[in-house]
Amino acid sequence: MGNDQAKKDLKIILFLCSWGPHAAFQQLQDKDCRIPAQVKMVRIPCSGRVSKALLFKPFEMGADGVALIGCGSGACRYGVGSITAERNTADTRRILDLLGLSRKRLRLAAFSPEDPQGLLDFLNDFVEEVAAIGKSPVQRPSKPEQPADSKAVIKEIIQKHDVYACQDCGKCSSACSLTLAGKQYSPRAMANAIIGGKLDDPQVQKDVWACLTCGICYDRCPSAVNFPEFIRDVRAVLKSSNGNGNEAHGGFFGSLARTMTSPELKGRHWHWLPEDIKTDAQSKVLFFGGCAPYFDVFFKNHLAPATLDSLKDSLRLLNFFDVHPILLDDERCCGHDLLWTGDRENFLKLAKLNIEAIAESGAEEVIVSCPEGYRTFVKDYPEAGLEMPFKVTHIHEFLEREISKGSVGFKPLDKKITFQDSCRLSRHMEMTDSARKLINRLAPESFTEMQDSGAGAICCGNCGWSGCDSFSKALQVKRLRQAKETQGDLLVTSCPKCQVHLRCAMQDPFFGKDLEIEMMDLTSVMAKTICWE
């Protein structure tokens, strides 16, 4: 009985292509067939038009299953719809697996108008299968609360970051990568407009979401106006009044992070771990990897970013030094992107869940390899008033600590290298040296800095999966050109997202092979060459 009730409560979204399958569906309706009541149908133009973000969205909203039904390969009116749908479904299923939601909750099928019975059987069977897995543990994420008096809140934010101290000197604008890339955009103008109460001005609203929060302006500002953090807080106010975050990739990564705020969700974050990597649940050290596994799946078809390598290689380096860390299988996103796109409420949920899980593991030290995760743990969790009963170390610091003990050397590396600073490490955390110390221990053919490096480095053109536009592309192109100008053949990075975004620009068909350069995370370069002496 209880089981029947649970089955009745299931929510299943059916994306149904308007062509063949819909005709079949209509026949079922015409004949008054019993289409399972759990199924809510959404008509779509073509199965290939349902992006990964759209396929995933229902899961964020608490759906228990999603079916995408299109026309058979070869019968698609738009040509490649079926193939695209196949790819998107396969990737999204892998992501569901990583999340611990089970790939079986998502199905792709094709039906022709001649096969209404087949469609009905499919739907019944799918409902049975989803019922067997059970209801989704995902709870519909909360919407940020709108402040009663947003004007007063904005005023507070201005005060908190002392934006009044702006001297209107323009140093920020003349350093801002976006302005330099030709965008009609000025941080100081935006700041002054917000001070002047013009938050509702359409240009201001646009600009608030355009800023990359890369922090060059803050680095240059004589009044120390922390522009990125100011923008971040303003975004939180805008978001609560339904602001559009200018999200890249249909908002997929925001959805993903919000899904993870469900406490009941038990992820399978590390199920891809190679067998040679040693971990130990009793260890005092925990490795926090971040979202790289999702990037690898999401971009695999067009970017093949291999950001997972940075995790594997970080773990191999820990193992090299006999650290067999704890891994949390239900590790969640650190919340960085939610925080920086104004979703404070869900950021806090993630933060609390992460801290709780780590504290429960008994770890005394958490090693983080992702720069965003590092900043979030070290700065933003404590600033949000959260207490952490463990210390947090960036993998670069850990490596330097171990290597400096001695007896470790590096095999020659047959590459001319250059280095891409990540904004979170270099500017936000003032850690321009840590990576360079490690690089200087390596034995490459040469190491040449790019024209802009360290605290002045050009960013990868995107942050928090928001604000990607033609100007961020221009930035990326400029950055890759600088990398090529060093005559280097290996661009060493320290952030998985730099890998993704710069690789994206490299694949711009207009540039052909002009911008191509091999890229590898610093941890991978080290793992490849480190040896006991």
Added chain:
Amino acid sequence: MQKLEVIITGFGGQGIVLAGRILGQAASLGDHKESTLIQSYGPESRGGACSAQVIISDGTINYPYVRQPDILAAMSQAGFDKFVDQVRPEGFILIDQDLVKPKGLDRDYFAVPSTRMAEELGRKMMANIIMIGFITAVTQASTLEATRETVTKSVPKGTEEMNIKAFSKGYDYGLSLLKARDKKASGQSGALA
């Protein structure tokens, strides 16, 4: 009964005698063993050859001079040349790798760049403390806790922290070296299997 005969050798001014005293004191006061120290200088104390002879034993020590060292720690070429042949076949030979070239030596030895490390720490004077850390890690003649403690008590007030840093450098280097040997022996020399 276990007995260890140790010679630390180098030039006058390197803190060789202090090193010997710390080692012996750590073993006796910290680890509750017996120990003796004999120091000998060459013709002139500064810059000349110099050595400290330490004996550490579980029981009573009747004769304080070293006959056949179990451990030789050499911080000068002259000291090394003088004592190296006396070391027991299963004993330890430790050298400062920048000051001693173990030419013609056909047995195992352990090298540490203690002078260079001390320079990196900003005080060349601390090479002896680095060497003590190294001896402790490699030979376990005295325990880590006892030796650390003795270093703190034996150095001038106000320099404790610096000296402990130096001691840890030598100690960590020693452990790292032992680990490197183990790893290489087991065929695991890099991070990628």
